[in-house]
Amino acid sequence: MSKITAAITAIGGYVPETRLTNFDLEKLVDTNDEWITSRTGIKERRILTEPGKGTSDMAVEAVNEMLRKRGMDANEIDLLIMATITGDLVFPSCANIVCDKIGAKNAWSFDLAAACSGFLFALETGARFIETGRYKKVVVCGFDKMSAIIDYTDRNTCIIFGDGGGAVLLEPNTEGYGVLDSILKTDGSGREYLHQKAGGSLKPPTHETIDAREHYVYQEGKTVFKFATTNMADVSTQIMERNNLTSDDVTYLLAHQANKRIIDYTAEKMQLPPEKVLMNIQRYGNTTSGTIPLLFWDYEKLFRKGDNLILATFGGGFTWGSIYLKWAYNS
Numbered sequence: 001m002s003k004i005t006a007a008i009t010a011i012g013g014y015v016p017e018t019r020l021t022n023f024d025l026e027k028l029v030d031t032n033d034e035w036i037t038s039r040t041g042i043k044e045r046r047i048l049t050e051p052g053k054g055t056s057d058m059a060v061e062a063v064n065e066m067l068r069k070r071g072m073d074a075n076e077i078d079l080l081i082m083a084t085i086t087g088d089l090v091f092p093s094c095a096n097i098v099c100d101k102i103g104a105k106n107a108w109s110f111d112l113a114a115a116c117s118g119f120l121f122a123l124e125t126g127a128r129f130i131e132t133g134r135y136k137k138v139v140v141c142g143f144d145k146m147s148a149i150i151d152y153t154d155r156n157t158c159i160i161f162g163d164g165g166g167a168v169l170l171e172p173n174t175e176g177y178g179v180l181d182s183i184l185k186t187d188g189s190g191r192e193y194l195h196q197k198a199g200g201s202l203k204p205p206t207h208e209t210i211d212a213r214e215h216y217v218y219q220e221g222k223t224v225f226k227f228a229t230t231n232m233a234d235v236s237t238q239i240m241e242r243n244n245l246t247s248d249d250v251t252y253l254l255a256h257q258a259n260k261r262i263i264d265y266t267a268e269k270m271q272l273p274p275e276k277v278l279m280n281i282q283r284y285g286n287t288t289s290g291t292i293p294l295l296f297w298d299y300e301k302l303f304r305k306g307d308n309l310i311l312a313t314f315g316g317g318f319t320w321g322s323i324y325l326k327w328a329y330n331s
């Protein structure tokens with residue numbers, strides 16, 4: 001029997017309507033459009049402002065779009081994996097809530113937390129289930145409502161993050177398309193540079209933690225930037241080398257959209273021209289688990305069967321990695 005690989009066969013995405021532009025941020029903190037644009041590449045982000053809406057509500061929109069495109073019923077889903085660090089509740093899993101809301105009665109589901117690398121970690125996990133031959137339809141989501149944990153008085157972080165994400169369907173393929181290789185890494189010693197100080201078991205919520213603004217993202221940007229550039233470029237060039245891919249063979253790079261300068265550095269090390277580097281950071285900012293599925297969603301029409309895609313990420317944890325994927329259909 002031919003080897004089973006996990007191919008992406010449908011995509012859905014969602015970003016909220018409300019735009020938070022650099023000019024809006026100028027009114028909140030001491031910053032300006034010129035600084036944000038030149039240092040990050042971001043012009044605006046989307047923010048989920050409707051009361052009573054959480055991460056699951058964005059994911060439901062995307063999964064339903066994906067099911068419509070594939071002509072599939074939610075009851076056909078075997079497994080749904082949700083990459084997120086901003087689930088609706090501490091527990092149960094956001095994935096369980098999504099399955100309930102879309103009516104996926106035959107699926108089991110769980111969350112996977114790997115910050116900005118969440119989608120790649122979840123894609124690799126989903127692909128492994130498909131490769132067993134036992135799972136036929138696995139949904140991998142990457143979503144975050146970062147506005148729920150961003151301090152809009154902190155100019156170091158509030159300029160970067162936004163809300164949104166996407167969902168992909170994985171199905172078995174025996175013709176050599178889909179997820180072909182991965183290099184995934186974690187280094188927990190990096191946690192001091194990017195984390196949320198309170199709200200976990202180490203420091204449960206108290207009046208003091210709230211007064212000290214400890215329920216927001218804390219980031220030492222310069223240090224994270226240094227680790228992000230070298231590590232993302234390293235794994236991306238490694239995955240090319242070990243699959244004998246030259247820059248001519250790579251059709252597109254889909255990199256985590258945290259900072260345009262980090263992506264440019266990675267592309268330079270891979271020797272890729274700008275037209276092979278997909279970007280939407282200017283419109284959505286950094287949506288954490290959402291950036292790479294949002295690239296799939298935005299650029300789906302560009303992809304042709306057989307395209308060689310390199311996915312690359314770096315984020316909190318530290319977590320980072322790269323995936324080599326051969327695209328399975330003409331959109």
Ligand code: UT7
Nearest residue numbers: 031032035039116155159221222224225228258259315316
């Ligand atoms: O997705 C998860 C992983 N995260 C990342 O990959 C993010 C990695 N880090 C970064 O993208 C960048 O470090 C930032 C965009 C967060 C910051 O850019 P930077 O070029 O590293 O700036 P910096 O923190 O070194 O600050 C440079 C200067 C400082 O002023 P002085 O000390 O040189 O006078 C800051 O105070 O820019 C100042 N600054 C700002 N000015 C205007 C910092 N933030 C801002 C701001 N607006 N928002």
